Amino acid sequence: MSEHDGNATAEALGIAVAARVPVLLWGAPGTGKTSAIRAMADAMGLPCETVIASIREPSDFAGLPVVAGDSVRFAPPQWARRLAAAGSGVLFLDELSTAPPAVQAALLRVVLERTVGDLTLPPEVAVVAAANPPEQAADGWDLSAPLANRLCHLTWELTPRFIADGLAGGWAAPQVPLLPAGWAAAEQLHKGMVAAFLQVRPALAIAPPPNAAEAGRGWPSPRTWEMAARLMTATDAAKASGQARSALVRGAVGDGAGVEFLAWLVDMDLPDPEEVLADPASFRLPGRGDRAYAALASIAAAVASEPTPQRWAAGWRVLGACAETAPDVAATAARVLARCRPDGTALPAEIKLFAPVLRDAGLLSP
Amino acid sequence: MTRESAGPPGIPAARLWAAARFPYLASGLFGTQVTPVPGLEKVAIDPRWRVFIDPELAADWTPAELGSLLVHHVCHLLRNHSERAGAYGVTEDDSANWIDAADAEINDDLVPAGLQLPGGAVLPRDFGAAPGRLAEEYYALLQGRVSRPGPLADRPRQWHDCGSGADGLPREHEGPGGLDPWLADLLLRQVAQDILDHSKTAGTAPAGLLRWARDVLTPQVNWRRLLAAELRRAVADIAGAVDYSYRRPSRRAGAVSGVVLPALRRPVPELAVVCDTSGSMSDELLTMALAEVEGLLRALGLARRLRVLACDAAAGPAQRVTSARHVELTGGGGTNMGAGIAAAYALRPRPALTVVLTDGYTPWPNAAPKGMRVVAGLLGDDAPDAPKWARPVRVTSGQAATIR
Numbered sequence: 001m002s003e004h005d006g007n008a009t010a011e012a013l014g015i016a017v018a019a020r021v022p023v024l025l026w027g028a029p030g031t032g033k034t035s036a037i038r039a040m041a042d043a044m045g046l047p048c049e050t051v052i053a054s055i056r057e058p059s060d061f062a063g064l065p066v067v068a069g070d071s072v073r074f075a076p077p078q079w080a081r082r083l084a085a086a087g088s089g090v091l092f093l094d095e096l097s098t099a100p101p102a103v104q105a106a107l108l109r110v111v112l113e114r115t116v117g118d119l120t121l122p123p124e125v126a127v128v129a130a131a132n133p134p135e136q137a138a139d140g141w142d143l144s145a146p147l148a149n150r151l152c153h154l155t156w157e158l159t160p161r162f163i164a165d166g167l168a169g170g171w172a173a174p175q176v177p178l179l180p181a182g183w184a185a186a187e188q189l190h191k192g193m194v195a196a197f198l199q200v201r202p203a204l205a206i207a208p209p210p211n212a213a214e215a216g217r218g219w220p221s222p223r224t225w226e227m228a229a230r231l232m233t234a235t236d237a238a239k240a241s242g243q244a245r246s247a248l249v250r251g252a253v254g255d256g257a258g259v260e261f262l263a264w265l266v267d268m269d270l271p272d273p274e275e276v277l278a279d280p281a282s283f284r285l286p287g288r289g290d291r292a293y294a295a296l297a298s299i300a301a302a303v304a305s306e307p308t309p310q311r312w313a314a315g316w317r318v319l320g321a322c323a324e325t326a327p328d329v330a331a332t333a334a335r336v337l338a339r340c341r342p343d344g345t346a347l348p349a350e351i352k353l354f355a356p357v358l359r360d361a362g363l364l365s366p
Numbered sequence: 367m368t369r370e371s372a373g374p375p376g377i378p379a380a381r382l383w384a385a386a387r388f389p390y391l392a393s394g395l396f397g398t399q400v401t402p403v404p405g406l407e408k409v410a411i412d413p414r415w416r417v418f419i420d421p422e423l424a425a426d427w428t429p430a431e432l433g434s435l436l437v438h439h440v441c442h443l444l445r446n447h448s449e450r451a452g453a454y455g456v457t458e459d460d461s462a463n464w465i466d467a468a469d470a471e472i473n474d475d476l477v478p479a480g481l482q483l484p485g486g487a488v489l490p491r492d493f494g495a496a497p498g499r500l501a502e503e504y505y506a507l508l509q510g511r512v513s514r515p516g517p518l519a520d521r522p523r524q525w526h527d528c529g530s531g532a533d534g535l536p537r538e539h540e541g542p543g544g545l546d547p548w549l550a551d552l553l554l555r556q557v558a559q560d561i562l563d564h565s566k567t568a569g570t571a572p573a574g575l576l577r578w579a580r581d582v583l584t585p586q587v588n589w590r591r592l593l594a595a596e597l598r599r600a601v602a603d604i605a606g607a608v609d610y611s612y613r614r615p616s617r618r619a620g621a622v623s624g625v626v627l628p629a630l631r632r633p634v635p636e637l638a639v640v641c642d643t644s645g646s647m648s649d650e651l652l653t654m655a656l657a658e659v660e661g662l663l664r665a666l667g668l669a670r671r672l673r674v675l676a677c678d679a680a681a682g683p684a685q686r687v688t689s690a691r692h693v694e695l696t697g698g699g700g701t702n703m704g705a706g707i708a709a710a711y712a713l714r715p716r717p718a719l720t721v722v723l724t725d726g727y728t729p730w731p732n733a734a735p736k737g738m739r740v741v742a743g744l745l746g747d748d749a750p751d752a753p754k755w756a757r758p759v760r761v762t763s764g765q766a767a768t769i770r
Contacts, residue, residue: 008547134598142595211592211757215599246548263552290397290553297392328378329396332385360379361429363386 007162008243009154010036010174012251013128015244016152017044017090017176019234021227022111022127023251024096027156032171033130036156037092039173046126047089049079053099053129058106063117074117081119088124097131097143097216104147112150130156134216143216145209152227152251153218177238186236190229197264198225204257218250220257228252228261270295273302280317285325292326296333304340312342320350327357335363376424376432384433387480390564390571394440394557403539410529410537411439413448414544415553418529431484438483439528441472443550444557444578447501448534454502460509461533466493467504468532474498475574498574558582590658593743593759597662600719600739600757601635637663637671638717640706642724642745643695644678651745655723655761656693659743673713677706684713701728711735723761726750 009025016023017040025033034050041048051060059065063074076084083089091114093107111129114121129151134142166172198205206222209215218224231248250258270291276283276299283299286292296319303315315337322330331354338351358364377400385392398417406420417439424432442448447468456464469488474497477487490497495507530537545553558579565571571579639659641652656674663669674693676682679700685693703724708731710720719739726742726749734740734755742752745761752758 134595142598211595211759215595242546243548246551259552259555262548263555266549266552288397289399290393290556293392293396294556328381328385331378331382332392332396335386357378357382360376361383361386361433363382 008241008247009156010172011240011244012154012247013037014040014174014176015234015238015240015248016154016231017126017128018179018238019230020123020126021231021234021252022129022151024129024131024151024153025156026131026133026153029132031156031158032166033156034092034094035171036174037090037128037130039171040176041090041092043173044090044176047082047086048092049083049089050092050094051079052094053103053107054095056099056103058102061103061106061110061116063119076117076119080116080121083121083125084119087122090126090128091121093127093129095131096129097134101144104144108147108150111147145215145219148216149219149221149224151218152231152248154247154251177240179234179237183237184230184233187230187233190232190236191226193232193265193268194225194229194261197261200264201260204253204260207254207257209254214254218252218254218258220253224253228258266291267294270298273299276318277302277311277314280314280321283318283321285322289326289329292322292329293332296322296329297336300333300336303337307340307342309342309345312337312340312345313348316348316350320348320353323350323353327354330354331357331361375421376427376429377419379429380427380432380436382433383429384437387433388437388476390561390575391437391440391557393553393560394444395436397545397553398436398440399544400436406539408527408529409435409439410527410539411442411531412529412537412540412544413443413531413534413550414547415443415550416540416544418539427484428482430482434481434483437476437481438469438472438487439531440557441476441575442468442528442532444554444575445471445501447532448530450501451532451534454505456505456533456535458535460505461527461535463508464501464505465528465532467501467508469528470495470504471499471501471574475572479572555582589759589761593655593658593741593761594662596741596757596759597659597719597721598666600741601666601668635668635671635718636673636713636715637668638673638675638684638710638713638720640675640677640681640703640710640720640722640724641693641695642678642701642703642706642722642728643676644699644701644725644728646701646727647725648746649695651761651763652695652723654763655743655745659721659723673710673717675706675709677703677709679705681706681709684709703728704731707731707735707740711738722756724749726752730756 013023013025013036025037027033038048038050060077063076066073066075079091083091091110093111096104096107099107109115111127114123114125114127131143204220205225207220209217209219228249231252232245235245235248246258246262249262252258253261270286271283283295286295299315299318303311316334319330319334319337334351334354355364381395384395388395398411398415400417400419402421402424403418404421406418407423408420409423410418412418417436427435445468447464451461451464451468454464466488470490470492473481473483473487474490477483477489481487490499490504493504493508493511495504530540561571561575561579562583565576639656641656660669660672663672673684673686675684676693676695679702682696701724703722706722707720710717717738719741720735721741721743723743723745725746726744730753732753740756742756742758743761744750744752744758747762749760
């Protein structure tokens with residue numbers, strides 16, 4: 001578990017680089033984004049080519065058109081040649097949000113397909129970008145939606161504690177985890193999870209941003225969902241924290257869709273109420289109080305929606321089994337169950353288990 | 367099986383009482399992890415959903431009182447008081463006043479709903495303020511006082527301290543552990559969803575909590591940010607302002623033979639603002655929106671290109687202004703923004719972007735004017751929608767954006 005959020009962002013950055021997913025750091029000027037990325041490349045022992053997007057022309061990314069006879073070649077610039085020769089490395093695109101729209105358009109192929117002019121960079125090259133939020137850069141542009149959709153967006157925020165530690169003891173470079181060989185094989189599992197989620201929420205499969213202000217951040221599309229699945233696979237392979245995974249998923253598909261997906265994943269661990277009612281002995285109470293409440297409340301609600309004597313009795317058996325470990329949670333669900341008693345059924349024995357706590361809370365009518 | 371949230375005796379009955387009385391907060395109540403800390407002499411919560419209770423103190427309270435305290439502390443987390451305190455620059459010296467202010471924000475809603483806090487609750491009226499305001503406002507009021515006012519002065523010191531969950535300052539008794547921030551965020555959203563569901567099906571939830579839940583689940587975009595983004599986007603799209611073009615050769619082209627370089631070009635767009643001056647308009651919002659537009663254009667270096675038209679049922683003459691203060695807003699009759707847009711379209715040179723500031727109660731043209739972008743600034747909370755071809759920005763005076 002991370003001690004502060006600054007760590008989680010750095011951890012997430014390391015995972016995205018390890019998975020070779022293009023990543024963009026958003027943060028105020030002067031917060032050390034550039035030095036963190038350079039330090040990270042140094043720690044990995046990889047060459048780092050810094051290209052400041054805002055002072056470049058589109059032809060620096062799309063290739064310089066050179067007239068050769070009756071055709072035009074698109075000559076790649078020197079930094080691209082160096083990276084291609086090294087076979088691996090970090091391409092760092094700084095000041096992305098102050099790049100004019102035409103430069104952003106030229107960057108589209110560089111970011112995702114690693115193609116510069118007529119040259120294709122090796123797949124081992126990691127693309128990392130940094131940008132200031134448009135409201136903090138006087139000459140800032142919002143990122144265009146197509147470019148935003150090709151990147152995983154991470155927010156670079158420093159806590160005062162992190163800055164104090166850094167000034168005193170030097171800045172720690174973000175760690176890039178070593179992923180075990182063949183880690184990407186597990187990607188199919190996470191793609192399956194995303195697919196299952198999108199069947200429940202089809203509206204989130206593609207949801208272009210509704211206004212210009214949100215266009216510059218992550219938004220759900222088939223490409224970003226695939227990116228999210230890849231990042232989740234890498235997070236698992238690196239055994240990283242849940243906080244980093246949350247930052248990566250939300251960074252890829254945007255805050256709204258990301259949070260819904262994460263909530264759905266957490267809920268997936270809850271038992272299916274119908275299965276529990278069919279076999280009450282199989283029920284295991286989740287450890288965290290709110291999860292326990294969610295599980296028991298869903299079982300009580302399932303009984304209430306179709307209160308047959310058999311289901312009612314099964315519901316009580318589940319609650320009775322939890323009365324000792326979680327009396328308050330079980331009693332809250334028991335009050336729902338008590339209100340939907342089918343006609344002609346006898347009171348179950350389990351109800352006595354809840355009498356003391358209900359009496360203490362002043363909820364037992366005499 | 368181990369349960370991490372059982373806590374000291376009396377807690378189950380207290381939580382049951384609270385969950386029965388405030389069913390929409392049940393997820394949050396059961397989500398807390400209650401830890402007894404002997405000798406603490408208070409009840410405190412931290413941002414990771416851990417509640418620390420002095421068991422000796424808790425033994426003297428009824429389940430209703432203890433349950434009320436839990437509800438109160440959970441509300442500190444719901445309303446994000448720890449982060450808001452940090453953003454407002456609350457230090458250890460000011461923490462007592464901040465916590466009183468935060469308490470007042472919570473209690474004004476919940477005490478009428480049946481909260482029974484032991485030792486009495488801090489309410490806005492204790493320091494002569496109106497209910498339903500934000501903790502920041504109460505705090506500014508309390509900080510302005512030299513001595514602590516009336517009922518607050520008599521309360522024992524430890525009562526002021528609800529823990530780091532209320533003021534964001536770490537305490538000694540908090541070790542590592544608790545809920546991860548991303549899980550805490552999901553729990554918060556679950557509670558917000560519960561509150562909305564409850565208000566739709568089962569009954570009522572306090573208005574303040576309901577507003578909070580809506581803000582969490584459908585966050586309001588700050589209209590200033592949105593307006594800025596729309597204007598920047600419009601200016602960029604129209605003018606390709608400071609952008610590259612292959613239409614003309616680059617100045618550098620002469621230096622490198624055989625290479626085609628694009629040129630940097632900057633056409634300057636003309637802009638117009640149409641102000642709705644019909645009787646139904648709020649002057650305050652109109653002035654705010656107009657000042658915002660002017661500020662943005664100044665930042666883009668286009669302020670001198672601005673022309674303003676006042677429009678009710680018919681459009682007035684175009685005024686070239688250098689400051690929003692100089693605009694003469696004439697009119698006051700019926701409304702027809704179509705006339706304003708047509709008048710802007712007829713201007714020479716033709717504006718490439720027109721911003722219409724209106725309350726929305728107006729007929730609109732059926733189609734977008736050809737070759738001119740329209741951004742519709744809709745003023746007021748209940749302005750009707752703009753037509754599909756205009757880019758809408760809703761301008762409200764609401765304070766909602768500050769609550770998480």
